[in-house]
Amino acid sequence: MFAALAIGGISSEGRAESTTHTVVIEAMQFTPQVLEVKQGDTVIWVNKDAFPHNATAINGSFRSGDIAPDGSWKFRADKKGGFPYRCTLHPTMKGSLLVK
Amino acid sequence: MKTTFNLLLGTLLAIAATSTLAQSGPTDAQIAAIVVAANSVDIEAGKYAESKSPNEDVKAFAERMVVDHSGVNKQAVALVNKLNVTPEENDTSKSLKQNGADTLAKFQNLNGKEFDKAYIDNEVAYHQAVIDALDNTLIPNAKNEELKALLVKVRPAFIAHLEHAKHMQMSFK
Numbered sequence: 001m002f003a004a005l006a007i008g009g010i011s012s013e014g015r016a017e018s019t020t021h022t023v024v025i026e027a028m029q030f031t032p033q034v035l036e037v038k039q040g041d042t043v044i045w046v047n048k049d050a051f052p053h054n055a056t057a058i059n060g061s062f063r064s065g066d067i068a069p070d071g072s073w074k075f076r077a078d079k080k081g082g083f084p085y086r087c088t089l090h091p092t093m094k095g096s097l098l099v100k
Numbered sequence: 101m102k103t104t105f106n107l108l109l110g111t112l113l114a115i116a117a118t119s120t121l122a123q124s125g126p127t128d129a130q131i132a133a134i135v136v137a138a139n140s141v142d143i144e145a146g147k148y149a150e151s152k153s154p155n156e157d158v159k160a161f162a163e164r165m166v167v168d169h170s171g172v173n174k175q176a177v178a179l180v181n182k183l184n185v186t187p188e189e190n191d192t193s194k195s196l197k198q199n200g201a202d203t204l205a206k207f208q209n210l211n212g213k214e215f216d217k218a219y220i221d222n223e224v225a226y227h228q229a230v231i232d233a234l235d236n237t238l239i240p241n242a243k244n245e246e247l248k249a250l251l252v253k254v255r256p257a258f259i260a261h262l263e264h265a266k267h268m269q270m271s272f273k
Binding site for chain 1: 167172257260267
């Protein structure tokens with residue numbers, strides 16, 4: 001009983017702290033360029049340019065696929081670490097996701 | 101070498117035409133025609149390069165130009181429709197189109213690496229010319245705030261394309 005309550009407590013605390021963050025892709029930039037989130041948070045990339053972009057982790061941890069204009073892609077950051085990423089369609093576009 | 105020089109010369113003539121307009125200042129309707137012409141010329145060049153180049157990187161770059169500039173044109177056309185502006189052809193838009201047609205004609209005589217180099221050299225010159233036109237003529241003269249905002253917003257795409265093209269240009273040296 002005590003154990004169940006404790007697990008329930010941790011679980012509900014985890015939900016309460018989970019946050020959704022937005023990275024705006026506009027004018028050939030990821031904004032914010034560096035985003036720090038907590039493990040378990042969700043990140044949404046929103047493409048506000050007139051053509052497709054993607055968010056592709058250099059180490060392959062995540063890969064959005066092409067995000068159409070006005071489209072978005074959601075990713076839950078379950079793994080801690082630093083994840084530099086880029087748009088493979090536009091080599092000048094770089095960003096970084098830090099999961100603490 | 102001569103071909104590359106001629107292609108660059110054509111682009112420079114287009115810039116000269118833009119500078120002439122700068123003295124009087126193009127209207128929003130003329131700016132709209134210039135933007136559509138500039139994008140259309142690069143879309144046509146990209147489609148041609150996609151089908152002709154033997155190099156996968158050049159093909160991918162050309163495909164990106166077609167997709168991105170088509171997106172910009174779609175946005176530009178949607179805005180001019182919303183603003184009830186009818187694009188008005190002018191010396192700059194005509195010069196861009198003529199230069200684009202001349203460039204495609206010259207491309208027909210080139211093959212393989214020679215074509216790839218000429219295409220990428222032209223992309224570098226073209227994007228630089230458009231950035232110069234945006235900075236010196238189009239953005240300063242745009243009267244409508246939404247049109248000005250659109251020009252400002254698409255400028256980074258031309259910068260990124262220029263950097264991409266320059267990077268590819270290095271690989272041909």
